[in-house]
Amino acid sequence: MNQAAQTYWDEFWNGGNTPTSVSAWMFGGLPNELAQLVIDGKKTATCSGHVIYGLENEPFPTTEDYSIILNKDEQPVAIIKTVEVSYVPLNKVTEDFAISEGEGTYEDWRAIHERFFTDELQNHGLVFSEDMLLVCERFTLIDIKDK
Numbered sequence: 001m002n003q004a005a006q007t008y009w010d011e012f013w014n015g016g017n018t019p020t021s022v023s024a025w026m027f028g029g030l031p032n033e034l035a036q037l038v039i040d041g042k043k044t045a046t047c048s049g050h051v052i053y054g055l056e057n058e059p060f061p062t063t064e065d066y067s068i069i070l071n072k073d074e075q076p077v078a079i080i081k082t083v084e085v086s087y088v089p090l091n092k093v094t095e096d097f098a099i100s101e102g103e104g105t106y107e108d109w110r111a112i113h114e115r116f117f118t119d120e121l122q123n124h125g126l127v128f129s130e131d132m133l134l135v136c137e138r139f140t141l142i143d144i145k146d147k
Contacts, residue, residue: 005068008076012143024068024076029116031072034102038069039078039144043102049117050087050133055124061085061137077145084138089131090117097136 001009005024027034027046037043053060065082088097090113098109118128 001068002070002074004074005070005076008145009068009079012079019064019066021062021065022068023065024070026070026072026074028120029112031070035069035071035077037102038080038141041141043100044140045097045100045102045136045138047093047097047101047113047134047136049120050135051126052120052124053135060135066142067139078141079143080139081142082137082139086136088134088136090114090134091130093134093136097138100138 001022001024009022009024034043034046052058061082062085063082067080067082068076069078069080071077093109095106098106101109103109103112114128114130117132121128121132
């Protein structure tokens with residue numbers, strides 16, 4: 001976590017019992033646009049490739065997680081809390097979940113995610129498959145920086 005994110009968290013949490021799981025990250029692809037969708041209340045979910053967690057030695061998300069959302073300049077813009085985690089093949093993601101990602105129709109979501117995961121997997125020497133396992137998270141917006 002960078003210093004700006006740590007300062008934002010410290011000011012937000014104000015010395016209380018800090019949760020054990022707090023991280024700072026930005027959305028892939030279009031970090032500013034996706035962060036703005038969160039702030040606007042249009043994005044309440046996100047997903048990641050299951051295989052990437054192992055490749056990057058990252059823990060899987062839990063409902064105990066708080067996240068500081070960063071913009072492309074790695075500056076904090078909001079805090080979210082994960083409220084649901086599920087593991088779903090990409091081709092079994094429901095329309096409801098896809099719409100909750102805030103990026104348009106189910107068809108838009110599918111096209112965007114196929115491109116994104118194809119590129120992400122290629123970076124790791126892997127090949128995209130429409131039944132690749134996703135880690136699907138729903139979250140709630142806790143705070144907006146500089147509201």
